[in-house]
Amino acid sequence: MSFPHIGNYHVAIEFLLKHVLENIQVLTPPPITKKTLELGSKYSPDFVCVPFKYNLGNYLEALEQGANILVQSGGGCRFGYYGEIQEQILRDLGYDFEFISLIDNEKVNPLAFFNRFKRLNPQLSLARFAYYFQLTFKMIEAMDSLDHMIRSNIGFAVREGSFELLHKEFLRELAAVEGFRSLDKLYRKYDALFRQLEVNKPDNPLRVGIVGELYTLMEPFSSCFIEKELAKKGIQVTRFITVSYLLRHHPQSSDLLKLAGNYLEYEIGADGTDSVARAKMLAEAGYDGVIHVKPFGCTPEVNSMPMLQNISNDYKMPILYFSFDAQTSETGVLTRLEAFHDMLMMRREANRWQNVI
Structure with missing residues (x-):
């Protein structure tokens, strides 16, 4: 299988x-x-x-x-x-x-x-299936929790590659867990180990949120490893959509529409409503920018783009759009990310001088 x-x-x-x-x-x-x-x-x-x-x-x-x-x-x-x-x-x-x-x-x-x-x-047996089904979901929640910590700190690691190496060790041991107790013990072990990794993180780093279609968000190869590239530039990355989020923690459509405020009246399908609601949340939280990713031609995400642009205009928060297909050039993606980073740095510097004046 x-x-x-x-x-x-x-x-x-x-x-x-x-x-x-x-x-x-x-x-x-x-x-x-x-x-x-x-x-x-x-x-x-x-x-x-x-x-x-x-x-x-x-x-x-x-x-x-x-x-x-x-x-x-x-x-x-x-x-x-x-x-x-x-x-x-x-x-x-x-x-x-x-x-x-x-x-x-x-x-x-x-x-x-x-x-x-x-x-x-x-x-x-139903009992065996229920046990391993729940255990697997707990494994996924542990993975997503540690990934969130990594995403927030990997760009500021003092020793290059330290987060990646520890993460590989975690995944290797995760595959061999024997039950809920061993999973809990493993999670607490690596939660502590990740927190012990030395980072040099500024008090107010550049923060970028990533929204969009679930596959291109969760499969890094399909988006040319955008999160890794942002981390290399010393950017703290936030992403909401994970498997545990989709299966258990995803808000109801009515709640997402409330989060989206005046930017959406009706649900627009798949992850599109989530993209608009989360982009607005990120703008209100003072993020420096948002990156919207989708497969080329993804209708729900195409529908979300006008609302995302309205959020960008209203909150003066830049949004970078990527559409990925089999012909996407990795070099082109990296060039656009570099320009986006430079723009965020210039905006941050301009705001700092305005505050001084």
């Missing part, structure tokens, strides 16, 4: 599948590379959004390594149609496999998950 990559969450997904499908070998596809994108793009419709191409590339690499069961999750926009189209493309290419959709555009339903896994592993 195999599944698509998204950030480091493959660690938790593999953990769950191994413990509830003991009769099936779990095959994590190779890390995403340019080859993954090239494979996915070769067999995808030209104008489909780029997460589709990454997913298809993941499947092709997994199938070539011997996978014969593929898992897809479903979603609230065109992502909800990925499964059927990807399955047809792969069958047309001659692959023989079983395709399983875990969510089918419904809200996450643990009982529906259990029924699908039970079909694959008739020996699976």
Whole structure:
């Protein structure tokens, strides 16, 4: 069995599948590379959004390594149609496999998950599934919590690479947890270790929030590692959307519309409403800028852009827009980030002199 990559969450997904499908070998596809994108793009419709191409590339690499069961999750926009189209493309290419959709555009339903896994592993008990399902979610919450700390401090590390090295150690040990107690012990251990890393963080660093479509936010390769590049420039990065946020901590649509204020009257689908609401929150919190990321042609995020621009104008907060596709130039992304950073620095300096005067 195999599944698509998204950030480091493959660690938790593999953990769950191994413990509830003991009769099936779990095959994590190779890390995403340019080859993954090239494979996915070769067999995808030209104008489909780029997460589709990454997913298809993941499947092709997994199938070539011997996978014969593929898992897809479903979603609230065109992502909800990925499964059927990807399955047809792969069958047309001659692959023989079983395709399983875990969510089918419904809200996450643990009982529906259990029924699908039970079909694959008739020996699976509801108690065992419930235990490992909850444990996996706690793993994801631990990952997201530490990632938030890393995001806030990695750009100010005294020893280059210290955060990355410790994070790799954490993920390696995370894959081997045995239960809730060992997970809690592991989390407290690495929470302390990350806090002990030496940083040289100014009292008022440049702060940039990132909003947009969930895949390009959570899969760093798909956005040319924007967060890492911002950290290199000594910028504190804030991102709201994570798996635990989407599954448990995501506000109701009505609450997001309240957060968006006068900028939105109706929900605009997928993550678009969230992008507007969070951008307004970041502006009110005095952030220096916001970066909006999306796959090329992502309709909900395209719909959010006029409201984002109104927020930018009203709060005098710069917003940088990125649309990613298979043809996106990494050099172009880095050049635009460099210019954005320079502009934020000049604005900060201009404001400082105004305050002096």
